[in-house]
Amino acid sequence: MNSADGAPTGRDTVFVVDDSRTARDVLRLHLTRLGCDVVPLEGADACMAELERRVPAFILMDLRLERTQGDEACRAVKNHAAGRNVPVIMLTTAGEPHEVMHCGRAGADDFLPKPVSAEALTAKVAAMRLSRERAYDRPPRGRGVLLVEGGRFLHTFLGGALEHEGMHVLYARDLDEAMALADAHGSRLDGFVLDVSRLPREVLSLAARLREVHPRKPLVLLSRAEEPLDVLVRSQALCGAPLLVKRNLGADELLSRVLGRLVPGGSPLRAAERVPFFTVVEYLSAGGMTHSGFSHDASPEALFVRTLTPAREGSRLALKLLMAGQRTPSVAEATVAWANPPRLGSPFHAPVGMGLRLERMDSQLAQQFVRFVPRSLGFLPAAASRLSTF
Known part of the structure; x- marks a missing residue:
C-alpha cells in the first residue's frame, strides 16, 4: 500500500479468501511474518464487500469456495472497477491442471498449489512488492x-x-x-x-x-x-x-x-494465430527453488507462461509440464526469450510472465504439439533458419 504522497508504507494489505478457517489462519501466519496486513475473508461475497471499502495489494483466493466458486469470484474481482488491476493468486489442488485452466480463463494472474509452500508464497509476495518500483522503470531495452x-x-x-x-x-x-x-x-x-x-x-x-x-x-x-x-x-x-x-x-x-x-534480426516466438495450450509449468530458479506458473498458449516452437515470478531472460530452464488427463508430467528444456515481471501502475501494456523458446521436449509433449499446434501456423522463414531438435 502507498501513503498519500505515493511513497510505499512498507506493509501490504492482502485479502485471503478461503472458506476454511484453518487455511486462512495458516496463510495469515505466513503473510504476517512477511510484513503484510492480512484481511481474512470467508467467501466471495465477503471479498466483494471488502473490495468496496479498500483496495488490497493482491488477493489470495481458494478455487474451491462453497457458495461461489473461486474462478467466478476472480472474474467478479477483475470486472470490478476497484479490482481490475489487483493481482489475484489462486490456490488450487496440487497436480490438477484442469483447475489451473479454470483460474487462467477467469483472469487469475498466478496460482499456488495447496498446501502452500512458505518459500513459494514468499517469492510471490516479493514479486508484488517489486512491481510498484518497476512501474516507473523503462521497459527492457528495445521493448x-x-x-x-x-x-x-x-x-x-x-x-x-x-x-x-x-x-x-x-x-x-x-x-x-x-x-x-x-x-x-x-x-x-x-x-x-x-x-x-x-x-x-x-x-x-x-x-x-x-x-x-x-x-x-x-x-x-x-x-x-x-x-x-x-x-x-x-x-x-x-x-x-x-x-x-x-x-x-x-x-x-x-x-x-x-x-x-x-527488431531487425530478431527471431519471433509467436505464429499467425495463438493456440490455447493450457498446462501447469514448474521450473527451477537460479537459486534452486521450484517456481510454478501456467501456459496459456503456444506457437510451433514456443510456450507462453503466465507467472508473477518469471526466470531471467536468457536463462535455460528444465521444465515439468502437466496437462489435463496426464498422470505423469512431460519434460522439456527451454530458453527464456523474454521475461516480464509484474509492473503495477505502468502505462505500458505487457504480458506478465515469460516467453520460452523450446529446445527439447519428450515424446509425450511433442505428440501434443503435433496434435494441437500445427507448424503451418508459423511464420515463413525470413532470416537465418534455426535447426529444431523436435
Whole structure:
C-alpha cells in the first residue's frame, strides 16, 4: 500500500479468501511474518464487500469456495472497477491442471498449489512488492513501442501480437493522445507503429515529428488500404521502407514484417494465430527453488507462461509440464526469450510472465504439439533458419 504522497508504507494489505478457517489462519501466519496486513475473508461475497471499502495489494483466493466458486469470484474481482488491476493468486489442488485452466480463463494472474509452500508464497509476495518500483522503470531495452491505432484490428491483433513478443505497448487511439504519449514517454520508447488509414497526411505529420525527435528509433507505417502516390512516397522517405498495406499481406506476413522492422534480426516466438495450450509449468530458479506458473498458449516452437515470478531472460530452464488427463508430467528444456515481471501502475501494456523458446521436449509433449499446434501456423522463414531438435 502507498501513503498519500505515493511513497510505499512498507506493509501490504492482502485479502485471503478461503472458506476454511484453518487455511486462512495458516496463510495469515505466513503473510504476517512477511510484513503484510492480512484481511481474512470467508467467501466471495465477503471479498466483494471488502473490495468496496479498500483496495488490497493482491488477493489470495481458494478455487474451491462453497457458495461461489473461486474462478467466478476472480472474474467478479477483475470486472470490478476497484479490482481490475489487483493481482489475484489462486490456490488450487496440487497436480490438477484442469483447475489451473479454470483460474487462467477467469483472469487469475498466478496460482499456488495447496498446501502452500512458505518459500513459494514468499517469492510471490516479493514479486508484488517489486512491481510498484518497476512501474516507473523503462521497459527492457528495445521493448517499448507506441502503437497509434486506426481501428480494432491494430489493437486486438497487432497490439496483442507485439505484447506476445514480450513488448511493452502504449496504445494511442487518436493523434492528440499519440502526441501526449510520445512527449511523456519518448525516452522510454524504442519504436513507433502508426496506421495512416484514417488521416494519412495528419499521421504523416506526426511521423515526421517523431522522426525528427527520435531519428534512430524504428518507425513503421502501415495502412489497411491502398494510399495515394504522395502518401506512399512520403512514407518511404520517413521510414526508409515501403508502406505496409494490410490488404496486400496476410496477417502472419504483416506481423512478421512489422516485427522485422522493430527488431531487425530478431527471431519471433509467436505464429499467425495463438493456440490455447493450457498446462501447469514448474521450473527451477537460479537459486534452486521450484517456481510454478501456467501456459496459456503456444506457437510451433514456443510456450507462453503466465507467472508473477518469471526466470531471467536468457536463462535455460528444465521444465515439468502437466496437462489435463496426464498422470505423469512431460519434460522439456527451454530458453527464456523474454521475461516480464509484474509492473503495477505502468502505462505500458505487457504480458506478465515469460516467453520460452523450446529446445527439447519428450515424446509425450511433442505428440501434443503435433496434435494441437500445427507448424503451418508459423511464420515463413525470413532470416537465418534455426535447426529444431523436435
